[in-house]
Amino acid sequence: MKKFLSVVSLLMALMMLCTSALANEQKYDEPVTVHFVRSTDDTLDANYFSQHPDKTMTDNLWCDLFRDELNINVEYDWIVKSGDEYDQKLAAELAVGAIPEFVNVTALQAKQLYEAGLIMPLDEIYNEYATEQTKRVMLETGTSPFDAVTFDGQLYALPVVGETLMIADLMWIRTDWLEKLNLPVPTTMDELIATAKAFAEADFDGNGVNDTIGMAVSKTPWDQLFTLKGFFNAFDSYPEIWVDDGTGKLVYGSTLPGTKDALATLHQMYVDGLLDPEFAVKDDGKVAEATTSGKCGIMFGAQWNSIYPLQNSKNLEPEGQWQAFPIVTATDHKAKAQTDVGTTAWTVVRKDCEHPEAVVKMYNLFIDKCWGPNNENGVYYAPLDSESIWKLSPVTPTKPDKNLNAFLDLEAARQSGDFSQVTGEGYSILQKLQAFESGSEEGFALWGWERIYGAEGAYGVLNYYKENNLTQDMMFVGAPTESMTLYMSYLKDLQNETFVKIITGEETIDAFDRFVENFYANGGDAITEEVNEWYASLK
Template structure:
């Protein structure tokens, strides 16, 4: 945290998209840059500024191709590989070891070391990661708990329980309108593997991992969507569709239409993320005060506990230009961000309370706490049990206050929404926390972000995959359709992508 004396100057490149500035301020002259100079003795000069992500990627690629990058630069994992191979960036192994605070080292290890792996090649650290909480995106099972109680069903502990619940929701009139108009499970035509609704958790129950990379029996990285475990999951969805547990029109209904079905009381079960009640199914409660949703860990289709997919957690890393005299400046900037945002939060460099302008986006480097929301859940849950919010930070206290207001006034739906995310009694983060405690997260094994063939071919292959799944679910194809998809996937770019992914793994020493 020490200050450079005399001060040093660093150059960087910026994307100012979405940023707002107080009068007289800009990306070249802002409150964060002032604090860097005052507290760290670091003067920041922007070598170039763009205003959208695509322009930033293009400008960074041009800089890399020309062999002349700014002193500190945010790049993608693919760009990192190019920079390492071109010997254009500093090895940060020693300066990180010497200058990183223990709090920063703890932050970077919250995910078990994945972020540091994504920033390293052949055992050497060439970047610092912009960490995010990929854990928060892991699927849970959301179920209408009031329907479960009404029909005398048990909580879902196995996939057989899921089928039983879905069947009952279709056949036993859980909404009591004497019409056969409810579905057991919500699916959208997009067949997304994350977000809400998702197919990811359903497939994870069968130990299938669509959309992420896994290690095969030979230790090679292989794409989860083409593995044989996928077959049983797709065929089970086809069986459920035939039995009426899935909306017959799911193939033409996008996510927003599924939300309408959920919130009008037509869907009683779906796979999704821990925060679904904040955006996907809260309308159910608004429309029917007696409605309730519970989140459960993903039940397994067999005796082996299900592991839940986690996508690529690192899409941005920060590098230092080869030959820059003070590479430790990057570490100090990251120490500073961690200290001022997480260790001892300083609201004066986060937002202007008078104008509402946010300052934090101006930071040259950023990193989020991977366990932030799970930690918040644990603390809020303890505070709710004790009826004592002492010890909560301002964000956690906000959650507590909303939940406490709902406990006193059940008509306050917003409080219920946050209770079902951060609270207890089958909250979304409770289910996610159980994955962390039980070591039930399946991290993608490819941490390189993208490859050339992936950038060119993956969108087409993804579309082909969804066409195949939709065809099988609707009953117009069987295992032969899956086998043909795998064969076509390999021929139409998948084999080349797989080759490049494994070349990355070999080059990175992963």
Template sequence: MLQRKNKHLIKRREMSMKKKTLSFMLAAIMTVIVCLTGCSGNGQEQQKTEGGSQQEQQKTADSQDAGTDENGEIDIWAPYEETVTLTSVKSDYSYIAYPEGDDIDNNLWTKTYKDRFNINLVNEWVSDDYDTKLNLQIAEGKIPDFVRVNATQLKQLAEAGMLYDLKDLYDIYASDDIKSFMEYDKQSFESGIFDGKLYGLAQLHYGVEAQYDFVWIRQDWLKECGLDAPETMDDLVTIAKTFMDKYGVYGISAEKSLEYLNLLAPGWGAHPGMWVRDDSGNIVYGSTTEEYKNALAAWAEWYKEGMISPDFITMDMAKANEDVLSNKVGIMPYYLWWGAAVGQDYVTANGFDAIYRPYKIPSATGEPVLQSIYCGNATYIAVSKECKNPEAVFKLINFYQYIQSSESQEKEAELRENLTKGSLVDTQANARICNPTIQMNETASIYNAIMTGDASKLTPNFLVSYNNVKAFIEDPDAHPEFTHGYCMYGFEGSTTTWVNEYVEKGEYLENVLWAFTPEILIKSGATLDTILLEGFTKIVVGDEPIDYFDTVVEKWKAAGGEQAIKEMEELYN
């Protein structure tokens, strides 16, 4: 049996109970305009604090005046008396259309930094091959004042002694919003700490709620067959077989990577593709556990009975989706964003009455189903130890969040609109820390407004989404483009409903691998996964018996899996 919870899960659940009511979250494909308006907090209130450690105080003294008054208090929003220059590097955002005379080096963001903080931001280079160029610069032993890095680059820079310890500066200069984000996703925040030193500020992501998966079921068939929503995996099998008998289809959508079937694996307590702890606390790969073996045995039986397409081993996701659109199947394990990826085309082709609706992954064991949650954080903000004004980086970070917040909408709406117009905000990716509750808050607000009919408290952009869903509800066949919003928060039983339940009950399990990947997996991870996929596929289609699972796992261990386990233990124990 797998260990069902860990300390990070318990911590997140405690925070969820405090911070979440009706929660939900949009997938990463949610429109930029909505993402930009969901952050809220106490941005530019005059936040002050006492001076920090001797190291930090000396840096502040060297930086002329970072906003320290005669009482020794620091105003984190104050401008410098003399101009401070910060250097950085950036990706080439060639898709951005700048106003005449502006470019990535000179635009409203850089001008606002100068006007508001007296900070001159200079790009040492801009490249469409960012990581390659940055890796070369790291190899040369010199980086700009601050830089956006991935986990591997952060580790290299930390081990080379090239980074500034941000711990004291963070305590003093990070805004309340930024600190609340880091507290919410403390595991990602702590991944930037090496030997007690804060070398990287995690840029975070949209929250664990984005990762929930569902089993989507065609509603007109479910109703015509007089069937209820599945409570157990046996119920799901009954629905699939009933659809097969009545409509001449196969039962459940699957494709050659086994990804769709793997979305159902938590129903057996399995978490393929994820590193977990067993009951003894040992780190194991989720694709090699007895729980996953049980799931494969069930799927082999499904295939034998015709519940899975006989052609699934040749079908990619696009082809599997085509079978849904052409009414060859009525059950589809899929991600939260079915409405955007499949739903719009589906409603256009088949009409609203045939729409699929989401349901929680049912249990095959009688135990609560825990969703698989992976590290959403991919990058960090790092500051060179040679930076003369490291605290200035926090001013940019704090300001970026302020512009995302409802406070800027209320106080400086025009500036906010102009700074986020035409994806201009993307140019500041090296100063961005994402609000991990952003989508949860946004979708909860819209969902509650739709359920109550009271949209009076919605922001302008939320109101647009609300009106789109209302238009879909009134005439769905005329507005298939709003299927995604409807599936997210348009009815009781939408993904928002289920996500709220998962979060409130703490029904999720986090990947032990959080941010830093063992070297063996960087080099050979794809090969190792191929060994498992090829072997497991043989089991599902009946070419090998279920006990062949043990042979496959031994092959995986011999090819590097055993070494991967060892390196995981070294990294995360």
């Protein structure tokens, strides 16, 4: 036993030395100040700042860590709410070339900045300063996140790598409402609509007012909260991703025939009062008021939606229960939930930046603290008392598949009854599940985590998708094409405007056919040709 303990002590000492070596090797001799811009969202406000009102975006444990271990001071040129406000401000800044030292952008924006000569290549800096651990994590999903921002043979941005599967939509439903009405979990579109109608008419709050919404949708339906992606997927429609049309050619998913059927169905739901008549102007925060206040019991969205906004619903109605289920189908086969490239943002560096290597050092430290061999995941990523704390960092590269692997580790432990082998992030999550199961007041606040990683958790559904080939992946993972740079922004605006008008009845369903014609006539043809040239080059 003493020999065993000595070996463990030696290993722990070596791990601490590795951490110390990383910090000492990368720490600046003199303080360095770096400038970012960023957005903040409702999850940070609800899960962190509400509990730590004395903290700010520049005074928190992540900023302290970068200062103490790297001698890097983090400052923000501006901070706004995520969503339209951030997108509009960033677009306005980029349009006039007023970019900060470091900023997260889309692959398309990265290409535009490259073409404008405003950002620097990062190949040499990344190869010199990225640790082997960072390089391994960044390549876990292959080279596509790097390929998307490689222009003329040089890397111009660092991928904020993420998980592909977690993007897939789930159907979140109030199961306590199903039980009260003696309804089954819907598996078809007809059943879903019938359930939405039953929920809307039930008057669960007993106020005698027709104020319950059948299904929650926001004005940003292609994101990860209050989405319509899973709804469209039921009709074999895959908005805003490129898919194989069955003949070996790629086609833009928004133009598929099933899209028209989905829009017609949504219009009828709108007419029948199952959608909020103001959905097209309500952001996620406004729509969340409906789920929180018990005015809605169905929504599509990502696995993390139980933490926000559904935890707030549970807080107000402790007897209420939400659960994630596979998306329904509107066809004669099971629906496939669309995914996208797990990487949706890239960090670019302004051309005249004095310390471009600083961002690579910050990537190293973030990955090491969250998933390194000596990680402090329970402190810097997902502590018991402060969810979303990882979002305080201006750089947030994620270890792909970490969430699914944690769920599978926990599921294996549940089956065997032996939790002693659960380590790393899985152990941090296990502590949350155990706290919830304890029945304590503090544990109740972790209900959202149990809904993700528990025996009935959302990741069980995502694993079901994966094991049964029920995802439709984004097939185009190359760098934005020349025509995308010119036309895609306009085409997406055209799409969203047309879709909203069809749903609300301002336009008839025939407007979809005109949209498809206009899509191809106004740049879509050229984009499709370029995308398929890339696709053919892989064969």
